[in-house]
Amino acid sequence: MAPKLLYVVNIPRFFLSHRLALALAAREAGFEVHVATADNDADSIQKIAEQSLPHHPLPLSQHGLNPIGELRTLLALCRLYRRLQPQLLHHVSIKPVIYGGIAAKISGCPNIVQALSGLGYVFVSDGWRARLLRGGLSPLFTLALKGAGSRVIFQNPDDQQLFLRRGWVRAEQARLIRGSGVDTDRFLPKPEAEAGLPVVLFAGRLLWKKGLAEFVEVARRLHGRALFRVVGYEEGSSPLNVPAARLRAWQAEGIIEWLGARSDMPPVYADSHIVCLPSTYGEGVPKTLIEAAACARACVTTDSPGCREIVKHGLNGLLVPPGDSDGLTAAVKQLIEAPATRARMGAAGREHALKGFSARQVHAETIALYRSLLAAG
Secondary structure, three states: OOOEEEEEEOOHHHHHHHOHHHHHHHHHOOOEEEEEEEOOOHHHHHHHHHOOOOEEEEOOOOOOOOHHHHHHHHHHHHHHHHHHOOOEEEEEOHHHHHHHHHHHHHHOOOOEEEEEOEOHHHHHOOOHHHHHHHHHHHHHHHHHHOOOOEEEEEOOHHHHHHHHHOOOOOHHHEEEOOOOOEOOOOOOOOOOOOOOOOEEEEEOOOEHHHOHHHHHHHHHHOEOOEEEEEEOOOOOOOOOEOOHHHHHHHHHOOOOEEOOOOOOHHHHHHOOOEEEEOOOOOEOOOHHHHHHHHOOOEEEEEOOOOHHHHOOEOOOEEEEOOOOHHHHHHHHHHHHOOHHHHHHHHHHHHHHHHHHOEHHHHHHHHHHHHHHHHHHO
């Protein structure tokens, strides 16, 4: 009988963009795959169902702090685990990791993969919500992550070392798998467009901590030297959300061009010359930067955990200190004016992506981890 594998992810759209390909690879490898997400995005849930993946809706709020609502989430997970009785759980991001880890222990699920796709809002924000959450995390992580059948996937070594130093995870539990993987047969190098101004692209969720304000500031300073383009969608439940109205206002001023959300990203990268992500979000490894590297586009990003995993300064892009608008402007300007440098960095980025960040490699490493857990149990 095929072992039953359940993915638990906050947001249906995030599952589609970051974990669907892994789930399909696991099914191809012989697992019976199920998916549980928040129940608040009917379109994305329908797309999951179209892949013939059984979907289990959860009362899960990504950024909610209502104690009654959070208890409902925990109890719903316990009921789901007892009913479904999966042989293997794969939790993705902080809330599923903590609540799912606790529910698994209550429900007797023996094999758990805990995937921390970056530390995100909780660890980078100075707001009262984030401070409140940080204050209670230590005992919760210790409880949720412990156990002989628990393995913890980190996307970058900075996050892994933080958890080891704080005693939240033991060395034998930790695994480093860099990012969620990119289909390098789909994200392919294309020649830069020669006509018109160079295009500098920001792609990602519209969050302040992703560096959108810094990107717009560079666009103001370098107005007329390049076209600055934004692709992304709002995350309305996040305190860090940049409202769509702000994007429309920047576009009306002629500072940026906003394309909204796009699912067809390869042609977006093909139409770009430079990819710029000035993130201070607490990334795992930003998928945008991996995709850009696979498409042979030079990148400018911050010298921060996750970002510096995929972008190596001077090799396939430029790193600047977080929050340094002058340094960011200088780096973008340098690449705008140096097409030969962009070409060299783009070729190096493609090689870098192929060596350690392809979906094929990430899927193989993750499925090998599943099998080792089941064999040990």
